[in-house]
Amino acid sequence: xxxxxxxxAPDFTLNSSLGTITxxxxxxxxxxxxxxxxxxxxx
Numbered sequence: 044x045x046x047x048x049x050x051x052a053p054d055f056t057l058n059s060s061l062g063t064i065t066x067x068x069x070x071x072x073x074x075x076x077x078x079x080x081x082x083x084x085x086x
Contacts, residue, residue, distance in 0.1 A: 053066075
């Protein structure tokens with residue numbers, strides 16, 4: 044799913060090293076999200 048710059052991202056929840064994080068709980072803050080699909084897969 045590609046978003047245009049300035050478009051509000053849809054809400055979602057992720058598990059992180061800090062616990063469960065919901066994007067909507069960060070509303071009003073600058074958020075940078077990076078995905079690393081090969082991390083921890085051994086390949």
